[in-house]
Amino acid sequence: MAAAIPELVFKFFQLCNLKPVEIRKGIYQVQIDDHLAKELDGWRAKARLFQFTFDQRLAQTYGAELISPGSYRLDTIVRLIQKQAVLSSGHLPHDVFYEPFIRRKILDRLKIQHPASRLYVLDHCLRYGPYFWVTLRITYLAYEKHEEIRKLLVDLVSGKVVNYEIPADMLKPGFCSPDLQYRRRISFKQAYQFLQQEIIHELKYRDPSWAITAVQELAKEHEKLEEYFRDLPDSGQRNLRIAELMARARPRVQIRPLRAALLYLPKIEYRIMVAGTTEKINRITYDPVSNQYEHD
């Protein structure tokens, strides 16, 4: 992840409409205004010329602020960025995909199912499906804490949770034309419930050894406590101490939605004539992101 730090920092300044200047090899300088200074360092901070480097040696030699894994400055930037973009919107335009190629692929697949028929596309229509793209932090807590980030998509029409990578760099900001949108059929609250079900399902099949170890250690501590309180009448104290032990050591997984985006991802509807002994029009909706299609 260390390699991503310069990218993060430069992108951050770019989005703040600032352009750091490299004043010496590896040392950058940027003028930050009062507002940004306060956001970064608290209300006492003032506008200043901010010098930074990603190299510890240069930081020591020239007194520039070091931005490296775990450094104070990286933490302040990361925290500030994390406060942004609780909710965003975007869409993936159709032109990212080459429609004739998709058409060929669908026809090839249908050919396998209907080898004796002739297949041809009557027409096609470009649409967008609404998706709820949620970034979640999953925290595994016992005596220690481990975290991971998951990004999941909920199809707001079908309620399906899909967990494939979307080409985030190709997303365009804002919404697509309302005429091209499918209508959202499920609420955001339901979408969150579907996400919960999906994650619980995943966690059930994950390696639980971390939790088993924690349960064993917790049991030992619990036994000590019970032994101590056996001869003592004060049950209030016992409950308090057990509650503290649980807060400290009980294995649990906490899931926090950090941010979300309402995305419109492309769908292509095809009407395909299957002509054999009989003629039949097949309606197929193709999802180019997941490379899956559905028959009506």
Place this chain on the structure above:
Amino acid sequence: MLDPSQIIVPLLNYSGQSLIENEEIFLEPHQLEHFSVEFSRSGFSRIIRELRKGSFDDLDWHRLAQLADQLSLTHGFSELLCVNHLAQHWQQVGMIPYPHQIKTAERVLKEMRGQAILADEVGLGKTIEAGIVLKEYLIRGLVKRVLILTPASLCWQWYQELAEKFQIYAGIQKSEWDWEHAEVLIASIDTAKLDPHASIIKNIPYDMVIIDEAHKLKNSKTKAWQLVNSLQKKYCLMLTATPIQNDLKELYNLITLLKPGQLGSYRSFKQKFMQDLRTPKNPGQLRKLLSEVLIRNRRGEGTVQFTKRHVYPIIVELAAPERALYDRITRLIKASSKSAFFQGNILPLITLQREVCSSFYAAGLTLQKIYEKYNLNPDAEILSLMNEAVNVRQNSKCDIIENLVSKIQDRVIIFTEYKASQEYIRWRLEKANYRTFAFDGSLSRNRKQWARYLFQKEGGILVSTESGGEGLNFQFCNHVINYDLPWNPMRLEQRIGRVHRLGQTKDVHIYNLVTKDTIEEYIMFLLHEKINMFEMVLGELDAILMHLKWDKSFETQLMHIFLKNQSKEDVHRELNRLGDEILKTRQEISRQQWDLF
């Protein structure tokens, strides 16, 4: 270093909202076979609020925030995050954590899981260790709400240490309102244990409680012990240099307060580990159990080598008029101690006897107070002494100080016990063209900070009284002049401790001005020659004196010796006896501590 002009007040979260209202809310947990799964409701509500407002942020920020989310993840305690986080800040403020401090913090986090007694010998930086642990938990988001309980005199020092070294801006508790509105709060344990405070804080779920000077919680019947026992605390650190002071029951009480059940019930503890109150049984097994919750670092290899102390007793010969006045006042004190006026209360006499060794101006003021309080007749000797004290124009100690300061040519702290002496010293030094700073109990915290800041930045001479010296450290200075000697060795140690502590990089030079053929000479004999207190480590004497459990204060003990014994030999004999008692206790304490930790 903090710039005092930047310090406004210790900050509390003055949003007006109780912190409990800001806490994250989770949905009903789902129980799986080995663990539960909790989904945040607050996090989702935040997103829904934005949806309702229809406020969508730029997608570029979204992508960047996702990258930031990845970078902010933590994975176990494999390495201390705060070391990197604070590296540059520490460089700026000149703090280098010692390896034993880092190791201790790692042990507390990894092995002791945030429940530990930090029992390093005095001066090894227990506060730093606690600060590292606290910062680490804060960075990792495992701790949000913290309560630090200390003796009242140390609240400000804790505030400073946390702000200066760890960039943790705590609040100092002032009112009942503060308990529920500060994320990190420093409070006096003596305030906290009383109602209505105690009943408020018992209901607050703290993530972490830190207790300084935890040896004061040795008795389970005290309000302080009961308060700490009743607190809801996920993690707890207790700091003490003397986990055992008297007996093993105290140790049991302390450990049980931290981690009930660690030593079993008291009955089983007695059976397994106590031969008698002061002698442990099965020390190996007990040591093992203690090592699970208690860390004790000692001076020497692997920890800290303090710089040397050089002590210079400087004998001051009084000039003839000073000598005559000293003798007259001493005679008056001895005579008065037997008179009806002072029966049962020799405090004014102790004060006078001490002041007369400091300066006649200080003594003159006390004589005046005695004269007014006891309504003495105008021809009483006190009145003539008072006039004589004011008229003595010579001060041999100040002559020596001027000479000494001119030779040192560096920052110097001059300690005196009396405000009158302080003013006189400053007047003399200013007259000799030295820049001086006053430092005493009458100054507000901010003014003290300011004086300290100027003294550090611009150099000069700081003339401090005892009370002013408490709670502030001056490691940037390494010359201390004791203009007068306090009778209580603890006060002398506190003076030296202001400069001779962690962070001091130079040898410390201590100049003790001792007036020849006065009570100061006896004190010097006891402290320097007999018990060799200047060689003792910081805090050791504190432990010894607490262990001794005298019914009289050290000062009163000394005064009784001086008043009861007329000849020099008798006084020496009695002081020898007192010194032997102290040395014996010192040996006893060190044996107890070393056996178990």
